[in-house]
Every structure is written in structure tokens, then in C-alpha cells.
Amino acid sequence: MTGRGPTYGRGVRPSALPVLAAVAFTVLAWASAFVAIRAVGADLSPGALALGRLLVGTAVLAVLVAGARRPWVAPTRREWALLAVCGVGWFGVYNVALNAAERYLDAGTTAMLVNVGPVLIAVLAGFWLGEGFPRWLVAGLAVAFGGVLLIGLATRGAGTDVVGVLLCLAAAVTYAVGVVAQKPVLRRLPPLQVTAVACAVGALCCLPWAGALVSELGAAPSASVAGLLYLGVVPTALAFSTWAYSLARTDAGRLGVTTHLVPPLVVLLGWLVLGEVPPALAVLGGVVCLGGVALSRRRERVAAPA
Numbered sequence: 184m185t186g187r188g189p190t191y192g193r194g195v196r197p198s199a200l201p202v203l204a205a206v207a208f209t210v211l212a213w214a215s216a217f218v219a220i221r222a223v224g225a226d227l228s229p230g231a232l233a234l235g236r237l238l239v240g241t242a243v244l245a246v247l248v249a250g251a252r253r254p255w256v257a258p259t260r261r262e263w264a265l266l267a268v269c270g271v272g273w274f275g276v277y278n279v280a281l282n283a284a285e286r287y288l289d290a291g292t293t294a295m296l297v298n299v300g301p302v303l304i305a306v307l308a309g310f311w312l313g314e315g316f317p318r319w320l321v322a323g324l325a326v327a328f329g330g331v332l333l334i335g336l337a338t339r340g341a342g343t344d345v346v347g348v349l350l351c352l353a354a355a356v357t358y359a360v361g362v363v364a365q366k367p368v369l370r371r372l373p374p375l376q377v378t379a380v381a382c383a384v385g386a387l388c389c390l391p392w393a394g395a396l397v398s399e400l401g402a403a404p405s406a407s408v409a410g411l412l413y414l415g416v417v418p419t420a421l422a423f424s425t426w427a428y429s430l431a432r433t434d435a436g437r438l439g440v441t442t443h444l445v446p447p448l449v450v451l452l453g454w455l456v457l458g459e460v461p462p463a464l465a466v467l468g469g470v471v472c473l474g475g476v477a478l479s480r481r482r483e484r485v486a487a488p489a
Contacts, residue, residue, distance in 0.1 A: 202432050205425035206441050212422035214294070214448035216414060218456050220282055221290040223410035226403040229282035230392030232411065235400070237274060237386035239415020240423070244379035247424065256372050258380075265364045266380050273361025274385025280354040287347025290457065294449035295331050296351035301442050303359035319478060320434075327443035327475025333468030366430055374427035382419065443472045 223232060258266060285293050305324055361381075368377050400408060430438055447468065 202429050205429045206438070209422045209426045209429065210441060210444045211448065212418045212425075213442070214445045214452060216418035216422075217285070217290040217294045217445070217449045218452045219410050219414050219418070221285050221293075221453075221457060223407045223414070224282060224285050226407040227399050227411065228392070228395055229279050229286070230389060231396040231399050232282045232414075233275070233278035234386065234389035234392045234396050235411045236278060236414040236419055237382055237389055239412055240419030241379065241383045241386050243416050243420035244375070244382055244424070247420070248375055248379050251373075251375055253373055253376075256376060258368070258372060262368050262372065265368050266377065267384055268364040269361045269368070269377075270381040270384025271388050272357040272364070274381050275388035277354050277357040277361065278385065279389065280350045280357065284347045284350035284354060288351070290453045291446065291450040293347070293351055295446040296348060297355050297358065298331050298443055298446050299328075299352070300355040300358040300362075301327075303355060304362050307359055307363040323475045323478040325475070326478055327472050330468045330471030330475055331443060331446055333464055333471060336464060336468075362430070365427065369427060369431040374431050375424055378420075378423045378427045382423065443475060447472055 220232070227235065281293070281297065284296075288296070301324070305320065365377060365381070400411075403411075447470075
């Protein structure tokens with residue numbers, strides 16, 4: 184595997200179609216997670232919800248790994264360390280912080296604040312992974328982040344809480360660190376194996392909430408239990424696997440920018456599912472996000488040899 188991603192823009196190579204499909208599924212699934220967490224969070228506390236989601240995800244991933252029938256690739260000591268960073272940060276701390284944040288903020292605002300993560304990913308990947316800072320990536324980051332800010336301005340009157348904002352920033356930092364730690368491991372280990380191990384590590388971190396999960400599930404309505412199962416299967420097991428598949432085939436910074444599509448999708452889903460009507464400025468911000476993602480996908484032109 185190489186760190187070079189597929190070419191987008193002037194037509195898509197057939198080999199890039201699976202990556203595009205995986206990215207699209209990941210973005211849609213993660214957008215739905217913000218709305219599902221908002222709905223389920225009334226019956227399940229942040230730690231219990233994170234543990235239940237990760238336990239379900241780990242179980243589904245174990246089945247997928249067994250069904251893939253690929254030999255287990257033993258991680259090196261450095262790879263185990265990176266998997267631990269990814270599992271504790273992105274799967275463990277991120278989920279607890281995100282669940283807690285949505286107790287203070289609506290789903291759309293939470294998604295917009297968490298999506299400072301791609302900016303952190305690009306910076307960390309540029310320095311740590313040596314991906315550099317191509318001009319189109321930097322321009323796309325600026326434009327997409329500007330779209331996120333427009334959406335933030337559109338919803339600034341929604342009762343944003345300082346605690347919720349800080350929790351969102353904590354989620355964004357652990358998300359960025361987890362992605363950058365995951366990228367080097369994917370150069371040698373299968374994406375499905377990496378996702379399964381990281382998810383299991385995250386579940387282990389959340390075991391202190393096992394008692395709360397058992398008691399709260401007993402009192403939760405069937406809709407919330409179904410929401411927990413959905414969060415574990417689709418946004419966790421399946422979407423994190425398609426993310427790892429895409430990350431193994433493209434740059435971390437460039438792929439991270441695509442998650443700027445999540446906030447406008449969350450705003451739309453929040454409107455349809457939760458009855459939150461997005462203001463016109465939020466719609467404009469979503470269009471700007473799309474433009475930034477398209478811009479970041481452009482490649483530098485390479486002069487033909489004389």
C-alpha cells in the first residue's frame with residue numbers, strides 16, 4: 184500500500200470507485216450517529232452509551248474478521264502502541280466526550296464543533312506522517328472550515344454551553360490523534376483487523392460504566408435499545424471499517440477533509456428527524472463545505488519530462 188490516494192476531478196479511475204463508495208458510506212453513517220446519540224442520550228448516560236455501542240461494534244467486527252478468513256497479522260510493539268492510542272483516544276475518550284457534549288448542545292452544533300478535527304488531522308499528518316501541505320489541500324481546508332464557521336454562526340443562538348463546547352473540542356482532539364495514529368498501522372495490517380482491535384481497546388476503557396449500562400438498559404424503552412444497536416453496528420463497526428479501508432488508500436489529511444460534509448448532513452437529518460429547522464445561513468455553510476472538499480481533492484499538475 185502507498186500513501187497516495189486516487190485521483191479525483193477530471194473523471195474518476197475505476198480503481199477509485201470503491202474508495203469513493205467507502206468514503207460516502209462513512210460520512211452518511213457518521214452523520215446519522217450524531218442524530219441517534221441525541222435521541223438515545225435521554226435514556227442512556229454518556230459512559231454507558233459509549234460502552235454499549237463499542238461492545239456491539241466489537242462483536243460485529245469479530246464476526247466480520249472471522250468471515251474474512253484472512254490470517255492474523257501480528258502487530259509489532261510500535262503498532263500495538265499506536266493501536267492503543269487509537270483505541271483509547273478515538274474509540275474510548277471520543278465517544279464518551281461526544282455523548283456528553285450532546286447533552287448540552289444540539290446534534291448539528293456538536294457536529295460542527297467536532298469538525299475542527301480534520302484541521303488538526305491535516306496539521307498532524309503534515310508534520311508527523313510527512314504528508315506535507317499541498318496548496319489545494321490547504322485551500323480546501325480553509326474553504327471547508329469557513330463553511331463550518333458559517334454554520335456555527337447560523338446556530339449561535341441555539342444556547343451553546345461552554346461545557347458542551349469544551350467537550351466537543353476534547354472529542355475533536357482525540358479524533359485527530361486517533362486518525363494519525365491509525366494511518367501508519369494500516370500500511371501493514373489489514374484495515375478490518377485494525378478497526379476490530381481499536382474498537383475492543385475502546386470497549387475495555389469504558390468497562391467502568393458496565394454497571395450503569397446494565398441498569399439503564401433495563402429501564403430504557405425499546406426505541407433507545409434499537410438506537411444503541413444501530414450505533415454499534417452501522418456508525419461503529421461498518422463505518423469505521425470503511426474509513427480504515429479508505430485511509431489505507433489515501434492521505435490522512437486529504438481524507439479528513441471529507442468529514443466536513445458531516446455537519447451539513449447532520450443539520451439536514453436533525454431537521455427531518457428531530458424537527459430542528461436549519462437557518463438559511465446554515466444551508467449556505469453546507470454548500471461552502473462541499474466546495475472546500477471538492478477543492479481539496481485536486482492534485483498538483485506534474486510537468487511532463489522533456
